[in-house]
Amino acid sequence: MMNAERGFRIATSIVAASAVACGGNEFVLDPAGPQAGRVTDLWWYMFAVAAIVWVLVVAALLYAARHGHGRDVPDQSDETNDRLRRPVSIAAGITVLVLVATLIYDVTAGEALASLPRDKALRIKITGHQWWWEIQYMDPVSGNQVSTANEIHIPTGEPVQIIGSSADVIHSFWIPNLAGKKDLIPGHATAMWLQADKPGIYRGQCAEFCGHQHAKMAVLVMAESRQQFNSWYNSQLQPAAPPPDSMSKTGEKIFMSKGCPLCHTVGGTMAQGHIGPPLTHIGSSYTLAAGTLKNTRGNLAGWIVDPQRIKPGVRMPPNDLAGPELQALLSYLESLR
């Protein structure tokens, strides 16, 4: 008896600890918007129903085990059958009712998730790549589109429409605090809505196995006030800042003369590659390599020199640069804010 009690205490503390550990910016049960809120409500409803059903079933089992003890032959007389018909029918009826109620709740929740007011909503196209996220803001005004990678800024309290697709294999876009999953499928556009009511940084992770570095394919959603969002958006609309000093000027020359422009875009320069993420404002991004590393000078250096060690299989090749060349290149990239 003591052992059972101790086991129960350990089990509950593990559940409680993992709930606390998971809480925060990548957790389904901590919704930050109406879409995720509905998913969370549905989750709690199903949890409650399952818990009640489980307790009842176990209670019935224990009752049967205790009272049925000692009987050699099951009682199959007509009287017993008649006596049990009623409770069994009621239990079956309740089961069907619970399932139908769950189905109705599920369908209405799904319906609500699929729609938000469409007028003037921000539209963002997200394309999955092995292994990073391409983010394009589809502003209807020509020349107002912004392309970035791995970090999505959105204004709080406004519905955002996500149009998803993929450049290679199937990926899945999932920001647990904001909405459910949506698969990104090559050659096919999928749409979903999300809205963040609380400002904050919400992390997401590719939710469909997509190859070697699936685990290192994270995305951050920065929910901020409309004003902050507008100023961020305007800064993103600008082409790359010209190199401020001679060192970063040298770095720019190195960038353009090596393989970098084959894959990367730096807005306003001749570098217009579309295989890797755009680097026009790389200096101001939080992370490198889709959430793999913090964006620091040292990490950036390691990434440029030998990305295959940090993220084996990634498309970026190793770069053989002399020390001074690398330092100049780093200064240039850091100046792209």
Add this chain to the structure above:
Amino acid sequence: MAPAATATSVASAVNLQPGPTYTVTRTHGPYDYNAYAISEGKTLFNQFNCTGCHSNGGGGMGPPLMDDKWIYGSDPASVFATIMEGRPNGMPSWRGRIPDYQVWRLVAYVRSMSGQASKDASSGRDDHMFTKESEQRLDELKPRQASTPQLR
């Protein structure tokens, strides 16, 4: 990364003009039997916009790559040199831009377009709609020497 060592010595021996005296021993490329490398080469061929001039092998501004005519040699070392150093009449030099191992992958794919690479390792499909039979289904074409295209 192993082929890098041989790459430099090969790449510097460039013969810009084709001619009857230019003989090469037929050798296999480092990735001719490597399915992963060939399919990577196929991806790179599209991503680096080789298709811009050579199309999907049928040629356009640049010569076709899926036929049996080779102006600058069909052996892996010559194709490597063609990509690394460029050739007259438009082929740019990719030295210093594309790393050696990726060039070797391109070499394997380019050769597979006319059945020069191993059939077992060549691609069986395209990422886009089929415009031609996949490389795996091609019969090996016997390479023959072609002359430089003449400007008229």
